[in-house]
Amino acid sequence: MMKSHVWRPLYAVIGIVALILIARVLVVPDSFGVHERGYMYGWYNKADEGFWKKVTVKYKSSDYCKDCHSDKYSSIMQTPHAIIQCENCHGPAMEHPENPARLSIDKSREQCLRCHSRLPYPTSDRAKIRGIDPDKHNPGIECVACHNPHKPSLEGVK
Amino acid sequence: MISRRDFIKYSLQGIAAIAVPVTAIEIINPSKLFASKDAREIRWGFLVDTGKCVGCGFCVKACKNENEIPYDINASRTWVERYVLTKDGRVLADSPRAGRDGFITGRIELGQGKYQDIKNEDIEKAFFVPKLCNQCENPPCVQVCPVGATYQTKDGVVLVDRKWCIGCGYCIMACPYGVRFFHPVYHTAEKCNFCYHRITKGLKTACVEACPFGARLIGNINDPNDEVGRIIRTERVSVLKDEFGTKPQVYYRGLSKEVR
Numbered sequence: 033m034m035k036s037h038v039w040r041p042l043y044a045v046i047g048i049v050a051l052i053l054i055a056r057v058l059v060v061p062d063s064f065g066v067h068e069r070g071y072m073y074g075w076y077n078k079a080d081e082g083f084w085k086k087v088t089v090k091y092k093s094s095d096y097c098k099d100c101h102s103d104k105y106s107s108i109m110q111t112p113h114a115i116i117q118c119e120n121c122h123g124p125a126m127e128h129p130e131n132p133a134r135l136s137i138d139k140s141r142e143q144c145l146r147c148h149s150r151l152p153y154p155t156s157d158r159a160k161i162r163g164i165d166p167d168k169h170n171p172g173i174e175c176v177a178c179h180n181p182h183k184p185s186l187e188g189v190k
Numbered sequence: 191m192i193s194r195r196d197f198i199k200y201s202l203q204g205i206a207a208i209a210v211p212v213t214a215i216e217i218i219n220p221s222k223l224f225a226s227k228d229a230r231e232i233r234w235g236f237l238v239d240t241g242k243c244v245g246c247g248f249c250v251k252a253c254k255n256e257n258e259i260p261y262d263i264n265a266s267r268t269w270v271e272r273y274v275l276t277k278d279g280r281v282l283a284d285s286p287r288a289g290r291d292g293f294i295t296g297r298i299e300l301g302q303g304k305y306q307d308i309k310n311e312d313i314e315k316a317f318f319v320p321k322l323c324n325q326c327e328n329p330p331c332v333q334v335c336p337v338g339a340t341y342q343t344k345d346g347v348v349l350v351d352r353k354w355c356i357g358c359g360y361c362i363m364a365c366p367y368g369v370r371f372f373h374p375v376y377h378t379a380e381k382c383n384f385c386y387h388r389i390t391k392g393l394k395t396a397c398v399e400a401c402p403f404g405a406r407l408i409g410n411i412n413d414p415n416d417e418v419g420r421i422i423r424t425e426r427v428s429v430l431k432d433e434f435g436t437k438p439q440v441y442y443r444g445l446s447k448e449v450r
Contacts, residue, residue, distance in 0.1 A: 038197075042201075067341075073328075076339070077338070080353070084387060087258075089256075089388055090256050091256055091399055115402040116248075117399060124255050124256065142291060142292075149293075151296055152313075154313065154315060155444075156244065157243070158244040
């Protein structure tokens with residue numbers, strides 16, 4: 033016959049395990065379990081995919097601007113700047129024009145220098161973009177004081 | 191009187207009896223692991239053309255805004271590295287502010303406020319390499335997660351469950367590509383997820399959309415008619431750290447051996 037001092041700790045252990053299992057049932061959602069790829073890659077809460085699908089889309093792409101800002105749109109589309117999304121220079125449009133009513137306008141030299149600061153890198157297309165030396169090309173003045181970002185052609189630039 | 195031997199035996203049987211039902215329902219199915227490649231079944235993949243990248247950094251800017259990563263912290267889900275290889279064999283690489291503001295000077299950032307000027311005539315090769323999560327077929331970050339908070343979806347994207355993540359950082363250590371970091375607001379592991387909210391709506395990722403030069407492409411690699419699927423099948427592409435066996439699904443054109 034086994035003595036009670038042997039059984040008691042065993043009961044305690046069984047009790048604790050049972051509690052953990054009950055807690056698990058209560059806390060862990062049904063969608064948590066092993067999915068497509070088994071334990072190693074697929075042990076997760078399937079419902080969480082929904083969370084990531086619901087993140088708000090902020091960038092709308094240039095097509096969205098076409099109807100309301102048709103002047104800017106049709107102008108830039110005839111220039112080499114057509115490849116640059118409007119929102120790269122004006123920020124994400126999200127709910128514009130409701131909120132914000134106006135998008136930001138970045139007139140900084142740095143914005144243009146992202147591409148036009150000359151870096152003659154032999155194995156990169158960067159070298160093919162006409163570049164200027166920011167320290168020598170009209171320093172201190174905004175590029176857009178002389179160049180039109182939506183029509184960068186050098187014709188008529190002072 | 192029970193013998194010590196029997197006590198151990200019964201205890202083990204008891205534990206096994208409790209443990210078995212929990213695990214028995216959850217067994218790996220190898221036939222699912224090696225599901226045949228069906229074009230209708232989407233497997234997202236990415237293609238980076240390092241020759242086309244000019245280092246403007248619009249991709250990083252767009253990514254941070256789109257995915258709500260605080261704009262002024264250095265960490266980013268995607269970043270652009272610059273490599274400058276000199277004629278005397280030096281390899282210099284930098285990614286100031288993850289490339290968010292582009293590369294507007296030829297000076298290389300060495301860290302700790304130090305910079306290095308390189309003369310144009312000393313440059314042998316120089317190019318930009320955009321980086322992002324490789325959405326590995328065998329993601330080590332998912333393997334090491336102790337709580338099942340990071341996982342791979344059916345279409346191949348690795349996501350992080352912010353409610354489940356305990357912030358232990360194992361995944362950050364496990365990723366050979368260093369794409370993971372802690373989100374400074376949520377204090378959970380954070381990573382690129384190919385803009386899952388955009389690609390599942392038929393949109394392109396924010397970085398692909400923002401890139402003026404087509405240096406970034408996203409598509410279904412199971413589909414031979416998809417641009418990415420076709421290029422991966424028919425042209426010379428490579429992946430980063432192939433030897434790790436993680437099977438990355440971000441393919442590169444024009445990689446150089448210096449790129450790590």
